[in-house]
Amino acid sequence: MLSWVSKILRMKFLSLLGLLSVALVAGVLVSPSLTPSQAQQPAPSNPAATSPAATPTPGRVAGSAASPFGTQTPQGGLNIVVLDPAHGGTDPGARGTGGIRESEIVLDFAVQVRRALELQGFQVVQTRQGNENPSFDDRSATANAQRGAVFVTLHISSTGLPGTARVYVNSDLPPVANAGGLIPWDRAQAPFLGLSKAFGDLVQGFLAQRFKGSPDTAQSASVRQLRTTAAPAIAVEVSSVTVEDRADLDRMAPGVADAIARGTAAFKPSYVVPSTPGALP
């Protein structure tokens, strides 16, 4: 009789132990959600985009230190594309309900755009390789350190017809020379607006062929990134992060890459460095 009671008690003890461990596990599971700020660690950088070849190599294009306008560019004009995967780091850019982040997708797009441009014989310099967030000025500085370069900033929008892509050039920035005759850094794009428009129209034309519903010509917008860039500069924005499946955007990457590469190749002969700033080729 007594042994029977103790048996029951032992069984109870075991089940209690089980219950306790369940409670502990539950407690452990609950606690990480207490600190949402910790849970939002920056995503790991894309390993594909961190190839050593992607390191900016401004030294390679060093030629004479002549003005970009006054003389012919060394190596006969356009040969470098500065590619800017926008956002990154603490700035995710546009975010879709399905967890799609603009900052991550543009980095993946950049890998394909880079490959397409290199196939066309261009040297590509990226403003960021992984999940960093350089400032607008830092990104512009990467472009402004090059000669005979064009600048392309890549974006995925929050809105617009999914499956379309738009090219933007900076809105009108009348060049105003300051006392020293220099073009102020904060309006560096001003002398290049005409060239940017020609470049943008070419890329937009190829995008329109590929993505139905896209405009035929580049549009103007006050895009902060473009204003400080002293090169023919465009923003390419793809719609949109609202797609339910990320694959819908991934499928657009080869077409976007091809359009940018073909547009840049088509623009190359017309980029004979202008003798007068902002003049159309």
Add this chain to the structure above:
Amino acid sequence: MTPSWKYWLIGGLAVAVLAAAIYFPILRRRVKRAARLQQQSEEQARRELTQPIPINPSDPRVKAKVFWVSDAIDSTLAPVTVELPLSNDPALRSKQVLNTLLAGPVDAELRTLPPDASLLAFYLLPDGTAIADFSEALATSIPSGIVSEQLAVNSITRTLEANVPQVQRLKILIHGQEVETLAGHLDLAGTFVVNTKVAQEPAKPTPTPSGTDKPASPAAAAKARAAVPGTLTATRAPGKLAQAESRP
């Protein structure tokens, strides 16, 4: 029976831990909801403080043109005629039309500005420069992107242009602060041209002397900016960030 109370104690503790583990997320959700409610009511209170833009019924009823989106996908702006009693004072009139724009059209899909954004202050300087100070929600709730941010700014400038001829250009502040971009893309550093007809005349670009065309260094630019504080000074004259008008 001495060990039995121990088992009961352990059992009781385990049940308590389990109950706490189950109850905790519920509690957390409740606390969060309470915090959100408070935030909302703060925003509400601020709106009520800033809102009383006296819609004076004795003001003449005017057919105001307010620019919202014509179609949710296509993203082009179209004027909607709204009959409103509008003041003859340009600053007051601007507040009235901007509040109408913020309130949004009947179809919420066609709005250009986030529903929780509000106009905190509006000033009109004698030279025709207007300063509109919006609540933080304008920057935080707007869908990030070139197309959506440009649409928001264009709806503001075009609504002002259509209804308040005295406003020449507009500077946008967020919660009293000058910000670099609206939501990561659109440049808010300069002023936007509002009155496009007047702006076209003096907008002769100053020819740049040749040979001196290298952009200044960032350090020099920073120095220049420090020497010329603010964006509404002569060196940052109107029209620097003229919006390309994409008329539908």
